[in-house]
Amino acid sequence: xxxxxxxxxxxxxxxxxxxxxxxxxxxxxxxxxxxxxxxxxxxxxxxxxxxxxxxxxxxxxxxxxxxxxxxxxxxxxxxxxxxxxxxxxxxxxxxxxxxxxxxxxxxxxxxxxxx
Amino acid sequence: xxxxxxxxxxxxxxxxxxxxxxxxxxxxxxxxxxxxxxxxxxxxxxxxxxxxxxxxxxxxxxxxxxxxxxxxxxxxxxxxxxxxxxxxxxxxxxxxxxxxxxxxxxxxxx
Numbered sequence: 001x002x003x004x005x006x007x008x009x010x011x012x013x014x015x016x017x018x019x020x021x022x023x024x025x026x027x028x029x030x031x032x033x034x035x036x037x038x039x040x041x042x043x044x045x046x047x048x049x050x051x052x053x054x055x056x057x058x059x060x061x062x063x064x065x066x067x068x069x070x071x072x073x074x075x076x077x078x079x080x081x082x083x084x085x086x087x088x089x090x091x092x093x094x095x096x097x098x099x100x101x102x103x104x105x106x107x108x109x110x111x112x113x114x115x
Numbered sequence: 116x117x118x119x120x121x122x123x124x125x126x127x128x129x130x131x132x133x134x135x136x137x138x139x140x141x142x143x144x145x146x147x148x149x150x151x152x153x154x155x156x157x158x159x160x161x162x163x164x165x166x167x168x169x170x171x172x173x174x175x176x177x178x179x180x181x182x183x184x185x186x187x188x189x190x191x192x193x194x195x196x197x198x199x200x201x202x203x204x205x206x207x208x209x210x211x212x213x214x215x216x217x218x219x220x221x222x223x224x225x
Contacts, residue, residue, distance in 0.1 A: 006158070034212050043119075043204070043217040044159075093158055095213070101166060103149060104206075104213055108158035 003027060004096050006107025014115055015086060021079045021110045023050075023094030029074035030096035034104075035067075038091040047092075050077040084114045117142045121205055121216035128195055129224050136190040136219045138205030143186050149213065150179050150190050151204040159204065163190070195223045 005024045013019060023033055031052045036044040048069055049057040056069035066088075068080040077096075081088055093109040118141045128134055138148070147166045151159040163172045163179040165188070171180040178191040192199060202220045206213040 041217075043215040044206075044213075046212055046214075049212060091156075095159075101147065103161040103164040104208070105161060106151075106159040109156075111156065 003098070003105045004094065004107045006094050006110060008110060009108060010111045010113075012113045012115065013084065016083055017114070019081045019084055019112060021081075021092055021094070021112075023077045023079070023096070023107055025075045025096045028096075028098050030077075030098075031074060032097070033071060033077040034095040035069065035077075035079050036093045036095065038093060038109075044093065047079075050079075052077075081112065084112070086114045088112065089114045117145075117207060117209060117211065117214045119205060119207055119214050119216035121203075121219050123219060124217065125220040125222075127222040127224060130195060130197060132195050132223075133191070133193050134195055134221070136192070136203050136205075136221070138188040138190070138216055140186045140188075140207045140214075142209060143183050145183065145207045145209045148179075148181055148188050148205065148207045150177075150188075151206065153202045153204055153218070155202075162203075192221075195221075197223045197225045199223050 007022045033050040035047045038044045047062045050069045050071040052071045058064045071077040095106045097104045120139045122137045149164045150162045165172045165181040176193040181188045202218040204218045206215045
């Protein structure tokens with residue numbers, strides 16, 4: 001069964017709306033979670049590393065004020081796309097490793113469409 | 116900077132064929148390599164994880180090999196089935212989080 005749960009699976013909203021995506025580890029504690037973005041027919045690109053109890057680490061070119069990450073507990077990380085615009089439309093997917101030498105598990109992703 | 120390349124980008128085979136998907140990476144200093152399956156519009160399903168000290172891993176009809184020194188991995192699928200149709204992604208983990216290739220889109224024709 002799934003070990004990482006992501007919600008919602010699909011969001012369609014107007015430009016200017018802020019959208020929150022949740023990522024939960026179901027049967028393990030994750031001090032670190034990763035947020036990726038995937039454009040059509042492209043690979044997954046790491047956006048940021050979410051660290052429990054501290055600030056997220058953002059990849060180059062990712063606006064931290066645009067993509068707010070909160071990792072308030074050992075099982076939950078949230079990504080908020082603030083004031084979303086059509087160019088933010090994409091497939092967002094989170095991931096959490098169970099351990100350093102364990103497979104990295106992924107949520108089912110969130111399809112975000114900004115009109 | 117680690118770069119991962121997957122060849123071919125797309126592959127179409129008749130049902131029952133054995134096939135090989137290729138993955139190469141530029142920095143051989145990796146901890147592990149993972150193969151994933153992604154169905155259209157869905158998340159990723161982990162298929163196989165190979166640690167840097169390992170040469171191969173097997174799960175059912177899937178066999179993945181790793182040659183760390185040459186920066187290559189292959190995913191072998193035996194007796195392919197229409198249900199195997201999906202995009203297969205290779206990803207490596209080193210000192211950075213997972214770095215992904217662009218994937219191979221596989222179509223198995225009944």
